[in-house]
Amino acid sequence: MNIVKVNTKSSCYNINISSGRLKHINESIPIDTTSIAIITNNTISSMYIDIIKSSLKSIHKPIIEICLPEGEEYKNLHTLNIIFDNLLKNNFDRKSLLIAFGGGVIGDITGFAASVYMRGIRFIQIPTTLLAQIDSSVGGKTAVNHILGKNMIGSFYQPISVEIDIDVLNTLPKREISAGLAEMIKYGLIIDKNFWEWCENHIKNLINLDQNHLIYAIKRSCELKSFVVSKDEKENNLRAILNFGHTFGHAIESVLGYGKWLHGEAVACGMIQAAELSSNILNLKRSDVERIRSMIKNINCPILAPKIDIEKWLHAMKVDKKNTNGEINFVLLPEIGSSIIKSVSNKDIINTILITSTI
């Protein structure tokens, strides 16, 4: 099995990566666990819950399953309360364990529920989308959305382990594989030129879900993310570079309505926009901007932003958590493999939007 060790100020834990990991989930349950809630959705549950339940049989603990409605639009305080209702009705206590079994939405909301139920209980991440496996399940950011902004309510709270079974990717829609690959190449762009070039050379193998290539790329992505998180768990400085492409991306998601574009698709397009902005104000080479655009095209993600009023773009970007003092901050690339954070004038933002959007 491939293991990535995550060390943050608040805790340390393993990311276990393998084919067939679901069957061995019982190995990761702490012995003093009093009860377990598997938090999931109908799609995942119908395909895989039996494998997990069968593995958990051996440890003889009470288990409940909580199926949440699917989609980013349900990642809110109301759905959170559904979890609390179920936990309290079933007398879940401080030694109970939550298992987040699903994509980023399930992981974010389950992590947040675990962080505040009785002021914090343990949880395990079993991410079932590529995006969740390489990004949202790693690093301990939990959140729900508010009608006025994405991920505005949440916490920094680490799982006791992350369990990645690459077999589940075989049933994932192609569109979601593409969205996950977008976040994967992001790591290369912001911090590891070698990994970016490896991705350029092996993108076909990744799209075709070749097992060895997948495991290498997922492991490297988790290593890069946990390196950044271990340096700066609470996003006081370095961690913010992980938001490359996200300022534009979040604005697209929030204006179109969550769920219309996948998060990874919005970030993919946002990375092209951030690359254009980098070219404009940091002199990122034009050839590199085109390499990025061509990679996004190869992974079948959108290369043009949707048509949105400039006022709406700016308003949506203004509520980004990276901002302070009303200035809009962006993660930008001086070159591929290196990134900085910089506040940008409205004029430069507007120019970039005009050249990167559908007319």
Added chain:
Amino acid sequence: MNIVKVNTKSSCYNINISSGRLKHINESIPIDTTSIAIITNNTISSMYIDIIKSSLKSIHKPIIEICLPEGEEYKNLHTLNIIFDNLLKNNFDRKSLLIAFGGGVIGDITGFAASVYMRGIRFIQIPTTLLAQIDSSVGGKTAVNHILGKNMIGSFYQPISVEIDIDVLNTLPKREISAGLAEMIKYGLIIDKNFWEWCENHIKNLINLDQNHLIYAIKRSCELKSFVVSKDEKENNLRAILNFGHTFGHAIESVLGYGKWLHGEAVACGMIQAAELSSNILNLKRSDVERIRSMIKNINCPILAPKIDIEKWLHAMKVDKKNTNGEINFVLLPEIGSSIIKSVSNKDIINTILITSTI
């Protein structure tokens, strides 16, 4: 000024105690604060907000006031969302500051809001009830209630300072002074026999709000609470002794409906019940049980529990966060000034309820 230093694993900060502290609140605002929200209720606001606003004028920051509905029954996710709405509408960012200006309800909900807004922003406690000054504002427990249990949703999150102005106690209803004194004598009972005896000897001065006695007793209470919290911030063991009287007390509050009895009144009665239980199974001296009963009477708190069905008592006590494995745990006194945690049989619990309740 009197200062108590609080050191926990996650942070350290001061509790500043004086007469007239409100006028100097500007001294405690961090220089990089971008905006301030004072979270309060109409009663407190109408009496004291001008003093705070006038002090804050000198630091030239945008200030908003958020008035919440009054009472424990509004300490829930819905009211929390009112806070988020206001913060987001006013573009509050990660360098914004919340000020909890009120009693325990305001402090608990503001602290929780601060801990999860954008995954955590800074906040200051200005407790305006005696109970909040000596108990809920100290130690970083934040929470809201769930319909199935009190304080079930929350976090451990420390303020950057606690500002106690004893002058505000002059306008506090007598009943609330009594409720605060109940938690004050609790500290003596569980951990400091000398302080218990000092309280016995000076209870009249405290009831009459004598300034010097008040400052001494508030400071000593804060010292005792922060000593316990510094040893065990997240209530893995020692901190649970602070719940002396609370297992019965919470049940009373939850069955009667929050707000009917004040929290301190329910705890006062619960302490008599826990003392009787201690006498029954730990041989706490009968004379000590009577000293406790007589003290509760002297501070004008209830000495008899309300008439409640046994089933309802047990059910309400079963959802207490101290419990694990379905057993009900109690904080009990082997003698005055010392405490232990012990699971108790239903039979012993029922016996105690029968001899301590209104027939």
